[in-house]
Amino acid sequence: MNLLDIMTDPNTRWILLGTMFLGLSSGVIGSFAYLRKQSLLGDTLAHAALPGICIAFMLTGVKSTSFFLIGAALAGLAAVFLISVLTRYSKIKQDAALGIVLSSFFGFGIVMLTQIQQSEYGNQSGLDTFLFGQTASMVMSDVYMMMAVSFILIFTCTLFFKEFKLLSFDPGFAKGMGLPVVFLDYFIMMLIVAAVVIGIQAVGVVLMASLLITPAVSARYWTERLHIMVILSGIFGMLSGVSGTLISTSVNNLPTGPLIVLSATAWFFFSLLFAPKRGVLSSVWRRVSLKKNHSLEQERRKGRYTS
Amino acid sequence: MEQAALKVEDLTIAYHKKPVVEDVSFEVPEGNLIGIIGPNGAGKSTLIKGILELVPKLSGDITIKGATYKSMRKSIGYVPQRESVDWDFPTNALDVVMMGRYGHLGWLKRPGKSEKQKAMECLDKVGMAEYANRQISQLSGGQQQRIFLARALAQEADIYFMDEPFVGVDAATEKAIIQLLMDLKEKGKTVLVVHHDLSTVKEYFDWTMLLNKRLMKIGPTQEVFIPEYLQETYGGRLAILPDTKSGLLLK
Amino acid sequence: MNDFWIILVGALVAGSCSVLGCFLIVRKMTLIGDAISHSVLPGIVLAFLLTGTRDSVPMLVGAAALGLLTVFLIQLFQSSGVQADAAIGIVFTSLFAAGIVLVSLYTQQIDFDLEHVLYGEIAYTPWNTLTIGGIEAGPKAVWIVGSCFILNLILIFVFFKQFKLVSFDPALAAAMGIPVLLFHYVLMSLISMTTVASFDSVGSILVVGMLIIPAATAYLLSDRLSGMIKVSIVVGVLSSVIGYYSATILDASISGCMVGSAASLFCLAFLFSPTHGLVSRLLKRRKSKERYA
Numbered sequence: 001m002n003l004l005d006i007m008t009d010p011n012t013r014w015i016l017l018g019t020m021f022l023g024l025s026s027g028v029i030g031s032f033a034y035l036r037k038q039s040l041l042g043d044t045l046a047h048a049a050l051p052g053i054c055i056a057f058m059l060t061g062v063k064s065t066s067f068f069l070i071g072a073a074l075a076g077l078a079a080v081f082l083i084s085v086l087t088r089y090s091k092i093k094q095d096a097a098l099g100i101v102l103s104s105f106f107g108f109g110i111v112m113l114t115q116i117q118q119s120e121y122g123n124q125s126g127l128d129t130f131l132f133g134q135t136a137s138m139v140m141s142d143v144y145m146m147m148a149v150s151f152i153l154i155f156t157c158t159l160f161f162k163e164f165k166l167l168s169f170d171p172g173f174a175k176g177m178g179l180p181v182v183f184l185d186y187f188i189m190m191l192i193v194a195a196v197v198i199g200i201q202a203v204g205v206v207l208m209a210s211l212l213i214t215p216a217v218s219a220r221y222w223t224e225r226l227h228i229m230v231i232l233s234g235i236f237g238m239l240s241g242v243s244g245t246l247i248s249t250s251v252n253n254l255p256t257g258p259l260i261v262l263s264a265t266a267w268f269f270f271s272l273l274f275a276p277k278r279g280v281l282s283s284v285w286r287r288v289s290l291k292k293n294h295s296l297e298q299e300r301r302k303g304r305y306t307s
Numbered sequence: 308m309e310q311a312a313l314k315v316e317d318l319t320i321a322y323h324k325k326p327v328v329e330d331v332s333f334e335v336p337e338g339n340l341i342g343i344i345g346p347n348g349a350g351k352s353t354l355i356k357g358i359l360e361l362v363p364k365l366s367g368d369i370t371i372k373g374a375t376y377k378s379m380r381k382s383i384g385y386v387p388q389r390e391s392v393d394w395d396f397p398t399n400a401l402d403v404v405m406m407g408r409y410g411h412l413g414w415l416k417r418p419g420k421s422e423k424q425k426a427m428e429c430l431d432k433v434g435m436a437e438y439a440n441r442q443i444s445q446l447s448g449g450q451q452q453r454i455f456l457a458r459a460l461a462q463e464a465d466i467y468f469m470d471e472p473f474v475g476v477d478a479a480t481e482k483a484i485i486q487l488l489m490d491l492k493e494k495g496k497t498v499l500v501v502h503h504d505l506s507t508v509k510e511y512f513d514w515t516m517l518l519n520k521r522l523m524k525i526g527p528t529q530e531v532f533i534p535e536y537l538q539e540t541y542g543g544r545l546a547i548l549p550d551t552k553s554g555l556l557l558k
Numbered sequence: 559m560n561d562f563w564i565i566l567v568g569a570l571v572a573g574s575c576s577v578l579g580c581f582l583i584v585r586k587m588t589l590i591g592d593a594i595s596h597s598v599l600p601g602i603v604l605a606f607l608l609t610g611t612r613d614s615v616p617m618l619v620g621a622a623a624l625g626l627l628t629v630f631l632i633q634l635f636q637s638s639g640v641q642a643d644a645a646i647g648i649v650f651t652s653l654f655a656a657g658i659v660l661v662s663l664y665t666q667q668i669d670f671d672l673e674h675v676l677y678g679e680i681a682y683t684p685w686n687t688l689t690i691g692g693i694e695a696g697p698k699a700v701w702i703v704g705s706c707f708i709l710n711l712i713l714i715f716v717f718f719k720q721f722k723l724v725s726f727d728p729a730l731a732a733a734m735g736i737p738v739l740l741f742h743y744v745l746m747s748l749i750s751m752t753t754v755a756s757f758d759s760v761g762s763i764l765v766v767g768m769l770i771i772p773a774a775t776a777y778l779l780s781d782r783l784s785g786m787i788k789v790s791i792v793v794g795v796l797s798s799v800i801g802y803y804s805a806t807i808l809d810a811s812i813s814g815c816m817v818g819s820a821a822s823l824f825c826l827a828f829l830f831s832p833t834h835g836l837v838s839r840l841l842k843r844r845k846s847k848e849r850y851a
């Protein structure tokens with residue numbers, strides 16, 4: 001297929017729109033997660049969705065995307081609550097809390113999954129597509145859903161930009177200023193839950209983390225200003241979504257989710273190497289020239305000294 | 308002339324673009340207590356880290372008693388700034404002090420009775436013997452600082468680098484610690500201390516180093532610690548009251 | 559007999575993981591196990607494509623190589639200024655994505671069960687036995703994971719003081735001349751090796767769970783690193799025993815149940831640990847309030 005065919009194929013157009021919005025919104029919310037040192041929260045929440053999806057299936061007995069999403073969202077909220085309880089009421093650190101919640105939820109999820117497989121519910125296929133994601137199975141209503149959630153995410157981030165900024169930078173100070181820190185904390189995590197839930201269907205549990213982390217880190221290379229970083233991160237996310245989808249439709253048989261992730265990685269490498277100031281090339285160059293200048297100056301001084 | 312305890316030549320260190328420590332060269336004689344003075348961000352911690360090879364340097368040679376730094380590692384003691392470690396680490400005070408002995412143990416030997424005894428002695432010297440078995444997160448800030456000091460004592464080094472050992476320490480403890488450092492000095496050891504409280508410099512240190520990116524001055528305290536040089540180091544931001552401080556300074 | 563083998567493999571995995579997990583907890587790098595267990599996928603696929611067999615040796619080699627690459631890349635990005643957790647996230651998602659793309663590119667040539675590789679089941683281990691010179695020598699997994707366990711124990715025991723100092727105060731360790739980076743890589747290699755060796759037989763979720771949860775439980779129960787390691791091994795072994803029997807009762811995934819038991823034990827410690835438990839701290843506070851009321 002060439003590009004024109006892709007653009008005119010209605011199904012692909014929908015998918016393209018969906019992944020574009022997904023990349024945009026997870027890039028935006030991901031930059032706050034990065035600054036709050038919660039990059040892997042997305043990974044945890046994606047894994048934590050499994051028991052939620054299983055319970056949704058056990059209760060309703062039907063394979064319906066909307067029920068699954070509701071289940072995943074509720075499980076995500078429970079996970080967020082547990083993470084904050086663990087770090088608040090014990091000396092367990094953030095990273096360990098994420099790991100504990102991730103593996104226990106996923107462990108319980110696997111137990112439920114085997115229960116479902118063995119019981120009269122029968123064919124559970126469709127559940128495991130959630131593990132690896134299946135962009136091709138997205139239908140119009142899924143895309144509408146993604147767009148709606150993305151709009152809400154981006155709108156909220158713009159509205160609460162000031163508060164989120166302060167909270168990510170200095171929670172203690174934010175509290176001193178009278179901001180409802182605990183509430184805002186949960187609020188940001190809830191937004192991440194939302195991004196994860198809409199993302200799982202497209203890229204799957206394991207790769208969801210990437211959409212939240214990689215664009216944000218890439219953006220961080222280019223700027224020291226938060227609002228520029230957020231915008232850039234959204235753009236990187238969007239570009240990854242679009243390029244991943246385009247490549248996967250033009251080459252037969254390649255899954256979209258992993259390609260979106262790999263595009264994001266490509267943007268990351270681009271930033272890592274070429275960003276001014278913080279990029280590898282520029283800092284190597286700076287270090288070399290610094291060393292050269294320095295030794296030149298030393299030579300000069302020594303020369304003066306002896307002459 | 309007797310051999311210098313520490314000789315630094317042309318030390319330059321940069322993190323990013325600009326060097327934060329530039330062309331620093333000095334020598335300190337053995338058996339001295341030396342205060343390193345300078346404004347925030349002057350590069351005091353960086354200087355120490357550079358000497359200890361904890362950050363890469365652009366240029367510079369370090370010699371300790373005429374030998375290279377690497378061969379003299381065992382005779383160097385280091386007290387980092389207190390925030391540099393995780394105090395929730397599962398370990399107790401005695402154990403932290405025993406870590407000071409690791410450098411002497413070689414690769415395979417495990418700390419045993421004699422190390423434990425040594426560590427207890429050092430804890431006792433800083434007045435922390437009764438807290439030996441206390442989990443380190445349950446110590447106050449000043450007590451944690453004293454544990455670090457005891458660990459440095461346990462290193463039995465010849466030359467010590469201490470980064471702000473008096474932060475968060477009450478006046479009585481500060482006096483006790485300085486007494487300890489004076490004892491070390493009497494035994495011929497050299498101690499370099501990053502210090503912020505200008506009012507006690509004259510009282511504590513034999514030598515003073517004034518640092519602000521470049522080495523402004525180094526030498527015996529009464530020669531170096533005078534308003535003129537201080538103003539230069541602090542960029543004229545220092546308000547020295549004529550009656551109190553300078554009286555003290557020029558005493 | 560099969561019960562015994564499964565429990566033994568579970569206990570060995572739990573033991574080898576929790577020893578290493580303690581160091582991950584105190585160094586705040588817990589999720590690195592999760593990362594490694596995912597990012598080895600392209601290594602396994604490549605080994606499979608190159609040799610054309612499902613033999614475990616080439617797969618182990620391929621996976622171990624990727625495990626080290628993961629660690630190296632994480633370290634590289636971190637030293638160029640990326641936060642630790644973000645570096646972990648970028649590396650493992652990229653490698654895993656590359657693995658999936660490889661699988662789908664060669665899907666005609668290979669019959670590759672992605673789910674089995676990632677979520678392998680401990681229940682099948684007793685049937686995959688090792689025969690040496692015609693003599694049945696028990697399940698392969700016991701030998702592989704068992705050697706890992708012993709190697710981990712020996713190295714951690716011999717170099718305990720170095721590992722401890724490097725985790726607690728790397729600056730002092732470096733000033734003393736201990737090769738900090740070397741010990742970092744040794745620890746990370748042990749983790750990749752253990753992860754890779756275990757998950758082929760028991761599935762990645764059990765490995766990840768056992769790297770994190772027993773060590774975290776022990777972190778709440780013990781005030782010394784050496785004690786923490788011992789407690790974590792006990793907790794790990796206990797969870798694999800409890801997990802096995804609850805799995806037979808529930809008729810569910812054994813790996814899942816083992817992780818579930820570990821999680822339940824952690825909850826108990828979180829609530830009732832004598833020193834750090836939530837309930838015991840509340841009780842203590844109430845008591846002292848009463849005394850001064």
Ligand SMILES: Nc1ncnc2c1ncn2[C@@H]1O[C@H](COP(=O)(O)OP(=O)(O)OP(=O)(O)O)[C@@H](O)[C@H]1O
Nearest residue numbers: 322323327345346347348349350351352353354471
């Ligand atoms: N890891 C780092 N990366 C980049 N720059 C750094 C780093 N550490 C210190 N700097 C910079 O180097 C300079 C010197 O810092 P240093 O910590 O040595 O100062 P200091 O004299 O110890 O200050 P203080 O009295 O506040 O402890 C500062 O301008 C600081 O911004």
Ligand SMILES: [Mg+2]
Nearest residue numbers: 351352353470
């Ligand atoms: Mg400092």
